[in-house]
Amino acid sequence: MFGDKAFELIKELERCPDSLPAFNDEGVRQVLEEMRVLFEQNQKDVNVSVSGDANYFAGVQLRHTSLERNKRCLLAYLYNRLQYIRQMRWEFGSILPPEIKFNLCEPEVKWFGNYSKYLANYMKTIGDGYGLDLTQDTKPPKSLYIEVRCLVDYGKLELEDGEIVLLKKNSQHLLPRSECEPLIRQGILQHIVH
């Protein structure tokens, strides 16, 4: 029935709240097609109604309601995906893993890039132009230095004081918390507490 295809898109999101399914191009296209047909039928029936036959009014209203419903589902589909994509900017950083990026449609990739950009611009202006990275300091600080184990072969990390650390898989280091927190969040380092 009308609106079922659009509802399918919403169910897709509802089924997997912890991941982002591939953008359903075909589903979206089908809903838009259904909308086109509903609209055309309504045009026909409105013409008849305007010429005096009020019997078509109920059908027009039914179809029009379905159009509104389809619109709501489509916009909600896009909106909730953007919410998820937005969260990815905070958790993965400004570069997405390719397997995830693969599931975005092109306008979504563009939106992500724009979001990263205006978020960065905003963060640069904080504190009268000093700038402050809000994606950092996400947990109350406990100590200046923390012990970490490297989970992957990451390569060189240059610390603020110029020192260079080589992060090799399974190597352990004592590093400034503020500098390795992003790497912990990205799953590159593991924080060790004794």
Added chain:
Amino acid sequence: MPLLRSYTPHYFSIDDIMATQERLPCKFEVDVLRLGEYCRNQAKIIMSNTTALKVAKKSFLDPSSDDEDIKTGTTLELPYWLARALCNRNRSIVSVNIPRIYKEAYREILKAEASVVDLHRLCVYFYEFGSYLSGFNHRDSTEIGNLLVQCFKDRFRLIMDWAQNSSGDTSGSGRGAGSDPTARLDNLERGLLITGRSSWEALEAWLSQGGGRPIGPANMVVNHQKRQLANASVS
């Protein structure tokens, strides 16, 4: 850093779209012309297999099939969003009937034994759908509204107990092993249980280890890594 606001429906909210998709019996008060395919498609969908769906799609898109009408008096189960729009005070295209789970017989059961009823089975969106129904100008409306409030109050203790039983030990419910009594919760209650449980677990972890717990990777990163691992082991 989720804000964790309590559920408030809005235009884009998935739960609200889900809840407004719940169906209720409606009777057409006027003829609706050129919508016959709508009924036939429904019949086909009820048969529910992929070919029927394909046929349904075809007949919907086929303009030659729009010559059938829905006659006055036809009874159909319509989703709430449609029923609401077709049933308003000025000019009702349909009249609505309340689904039986909100009718008196069920209301009595819910009043007497709210805490043992499997709401999830009655209706996943029991409260949301119910409050929408109570918005209809219907003789049961006020009663339904009162029922929802009472039912929620009566069942809250369960949710709190389950949320604070972080060990996941939900036995002792008198049911067979493996059946989780929390499965009896409707969607709204389950949302409360999940947030309640996760904050309780955070508190328990703090009580046993203090705030010096390690900084962890971001949730999405963890989920992503898990999926990568799962994919790797499949291929």
Added chain:
Amino acid sequence: MDVDLELEDSDNEETITAQSVLAKLEEAWMNEKFSPEILPHRTEIVDCMLEQIHQMEENLNKLKKSDFRVVIHRMELDRIRYIITSYLRSRLEKIELYTSHILEMESKRPVEERYLSPAEYKFAQEHQSHLENHFETVVLRHMPYNIRTLDKATMSVAPNLFSQVFLRANKTVNGVIVETGVEGAEEEVELDGNSQHIIQYKAIAELVKSGSVQLI
């Protein structure tokens, strides 16, 4: 490293210590964290505190690494930085979630009484326009003409002002009116100084903004 500084106060100019600015920052942080709606911005506090941090960092660079104070000061800076980022994140999250509602409210306020800082306001506008643009590109422009528009009133996501919050009264406030669930019914509540309550935000929103109560 004595840190008295000049800070413009809304009523009169007075010399305020960094310590009292920090206390104000902590209050703003908790209020913002728990209030459902976005509160008037406190950019002056954030800017002042960040300025303090930078000054302190410069001073610390002059100290020997082994100096007893370095670690202590750095720890404190980390703590303050955490409060600032957490505070601004809470605001940003609300701005992103309630963008069109907030912009609508802001349009009714004179520029100098806006709740958002100029930078936040710019962010909100961009956020809104990129969202609308995305809708437009992907689906709206393919829809029938008569339903292409975005109806702001229907679509705007607004905070639930009836949300329950915990608070401590900074002073005694009488006659706080709470709307109860039932149609039109109201209840009157007294907040004694230093007492703690759980209460619906709407009833005490103005008290939060005036500083008579503190959300906790």
Added chain:
Amino acid sequence: MMDPAEVEFIAEKQMVEIVPNFNFDRVYLISGEIGPFRAGLPVKVPIWMAINLRQRQKCRILVPDWMDVEKLEQAKEDESASRYFTKMPSEHYMAEAQLILSACGEDVPRADEIRTALKDLWDMRMSKLRSSVDTFIKTGGTHARLDHLTLMEMNSVRPLLPHALDQLHRLSTVRFVFSPLVNSSSCFDMHISILYYCFWC
């Protein structure tokens, strides 16, 4: 929503006495002046600092007076005798105790007994809290006074209690404040839409 680690973060501002083993002048922190430090003489510092100095073997932490088995046993008795929540010796008693005992538990005589007494006290108050929350919801209260409840305790029912109250409020008012979403196809809308159909024919 607040993580227990954040409540602990706030509790770390509480002052505690330490006995330093070094001499140093006053330190001017942004949050206030600390010191001067004189070896062997007690001085008050924030807990976060005390823990750091202790880790660096620069001080001994003096356990607050109330962290004492007898005093805690008394508090337990008072708590069980009262229908209401009694006033705790510190508004962060649980967090403070946990921080201090884990930093220097080995220096504190009878530390295990203190831990047990605290846990008992906490459990008593939590069960009191649970039943008042239940009653509060059942009676459909709209507002409650929560004097003497500590921040960590309040946080233990967050977000469950406020969210449940929000839902109750919504359920009991939903019929009066009807959501605009579902009335989007009012008659008024319909006429406008029909005009559109004609216009675009």
